[in-house]
Amino acid sequence: MAHLTKDNEALTNRVKRIAGQVDAIDRALASSASCASILHLVAATRGAINGLMEEIIDAYLREHVAGPDLSDTARAEGADELLAAIRRYAK
Amino acid sequence: MAHLTKDNEALTNRVKRIAGQVDAIDRALASSASCASILHLVAATRGAINGLMEEIIDAYLREHVAGPDLSDTARAEGADELLAAIRRYAK
Amino acid sequence: MAHLTKDNEALTNRVKRIAGQVDAIDRALASSASCASILHLVAATRGAINGLMEEIIDAYLREHVAGPDLSDTARAEGADELLAAIRRYAK
Amino acid sequence: MAHLTKDNEALTNRVKRIAGQVDAIDRALASSASCASILHLVAATRGAINGLMEEIIDAYLREHVAGPDLSDTARAEGADELLAAIRRYAK
Numbered sequence: 001m002a003h004l005t006k007d008n009e010a011l012t013n014r015v016k017r018i019a020g021q022v023d024a025i026d027r028a029l030a031s032s033a034s035c036a037s038i039l040h041l042v043a044a045t046r047g048a049i050n051g052l053m054e055e056i057i058d059a060y061l062r063e064h065v066a067g068p069d070l071s072d073t074a075r076a077e078g079a080d081e082l083l084a085a086i087r088r089y090a091k
Numbered sequence: 092m093a094h095l096t097k098d099n100e101a102l103t104n105r106v107k108r109i110a111g112q113v114d115a116i117d118r119a120l121a122s123s124a125s126c127a128s129i130l131h132l133v134a135a136t137r138g139a140i141n142g143l144m145e146e147i148i149d150a151y152l153r154e155h156v157a158g159p160d161l162s163d164t165a166r167a168e169g170a171d172e173l174l175a176a177i178r179r180y181a182k
Numbered sequence: 183m184a185h186l187t188k189d190n191e192a193l194t195n196r197v198k199r200i201a202g203q204v205d206a207i208d209r210a211l212a213s214s215a216s217c218a219s220i221l222h223l224v225a226a227t228r229g230a231i232n233g234l235m236e237e238i239i240d241a242y243l244r245e246h247v248a249g250p251d252l253s254d255t256a257r258a259e260g261a262d263e264l265l266a267a268i269r270r271y272a273k
Numbered sequence: 274m275a276h277l278t279k280d281n282e283a284l285t286n287r288v289k290r291i292a293g294q295v296d297a298i299d300r301a302l303a304s305s306a307s308c309a310s311i312l313h314l315v316a317a318t319r320g321a322i323n324g325l326m327e328e329i330i331d332a333y334l335r336e337h338v339a340g341p342d343l344s345d346t347a348r349a350e351g352a353d354e355l356l357a358a359i360r361r362y363a364k
Contacts, residue, residue, distance in 0.1 A: 008120070011120060012117065012120050012121075015113065015116050015117050015120060016117065018113050019110065019113045019114065019117065022106065022109050022110045022113055023110065025106050026103065026106050026107065026110065029099070029102060029103050029106065030103070035147075035150070035151050035154065035155060036151075036155075036172040038147060039147055039148070039151050039172060039173070039176045040172075040175070040176055040179070042140070042143055042144050042147050042176075043144065043176040043179040044179070045140055046137075046140045046141065046144055046179075047179060049133070049136060049137045049140050050137065052133055053133050053134065053137055054356075054359070054360055056126075056129060056130055056133050057130070057356070057359060058356050059126070060126055060127075060130050061334075061338065061352050061355065061356065062349075062352055063126065064126060064127075065334065065338050065339050065348075065352070066338050066339075066348040066349055066351065066352040068345045068348075072341045075338075075339040075341075076335075076339055078339065079334050079335055079338070079339040081127045081130060081131075082130070082334065083327075083330070083331050083334065084131070085130045085131055085133075085134040086327070086330060086359070087327055088131070088134040088135070088137075088138060145265075145268070145269055148265070148268060149265050152243075152247065152261050152264065152265060153258075153261055156243065156247050156248050156257075156261070157247050157248075157257040157258055157260065157261040159254045159257075163250045166247075166248040166250075167244075167248055169248065170243050170244055170247070170248040173243065174236075174239070174240050174243065177236070177239060177268070178236055190302070193302060194299065194302050194303070197295065197298050197299050197302065198299065200295050201292065201295045201296065201299065204288065204291050204292045204295055205292065207288050208285065208288050208289065208292065211281070211284060211285050211288060212285070217329075217332070217333050217336065217337060218333075218337075218354040220329060221329055221330070221333050221354060221355070221358045222354075222357070222358055222361070224322070224325055224326050224329050224358075225326065225358040225361040226361070227322060228319075228322045228323065228326055228361075229361060231315070231318060231319045231322050232319065234315055235315050235316065235319055238308075238311060238312055238315050239312070241308070242308055242309075242312050245308065246308060246309075263309045263312060263313075264312070266313070267312045267313055267315075267316040270313070270316040270317070270319075270320060
């Protein structure tokens, strides 16, 4: 059972807040809000996605790389997935 | 009329795509998708928000700092707003 | 006369500190310091370069895009240079 | 013996190249080079530090978190160090 699931309420709430922020950008564009406000809405949403990414990297690292009952192969695969996401995340 | 508006179809489509990506993360959590797939969904969404942020910085810089008919005061205010968002964006 | 010059003591001191941090990484590798310490040295140096980049973007934006006595062409060129660096900086 | 050591020639060469880039920024300031060239020198150096950081995260993850012969405690400590550096690296 994946540990990043709907039971992780904090995580799902975080995702829903980000959905709300993206919706706010959409509404700001539709209502021709000031460009400065749109600029800051997007920067704030980017910060929120960064926070979500860090939380998921943390959970993934502990569960799928550092977890006590993993085989060496499973650990290596977990490390590969994480590094691929980190490289993409750093872009 | 702010230039970042609903008439900027490319921009609104970009925001709607990001909304779809955030929704996909929400559904992946709800359906207990694999942690690796959630990791990559979030990394991809972060990349999309980065692209949106760059597009908005570009438009804002050209319109509200480099625009030909601005007063010196308006330019300085535009520069302040942009730098605040860039600092936040770089976090 | 470029305004980002040796007379900008704060800026040159900042660059010299970063040179010192990179030298510290080199020495840590040569002396087989712990991997954790090397990891944190590099992360700290990256933070310092980020700070330098923000300071230079700030100075460049105010001088070469928002500056009061620039021609429209010079402003547009300044905006192009800044956006190219920001895109590279965000990578 | 830590695996991030002087025997890792590729890594030490990478650090020396970055030292050269920082030195080039210093000389550009001292010689009042154009602001645009300084802007791009710093952006390029930041890109190089990002590359170094990714290489070190990769090596650290495989050696100190996913390594086959580690105790559970050592793995958890490795994960903590890595997450601290990633959080700092993302700033």
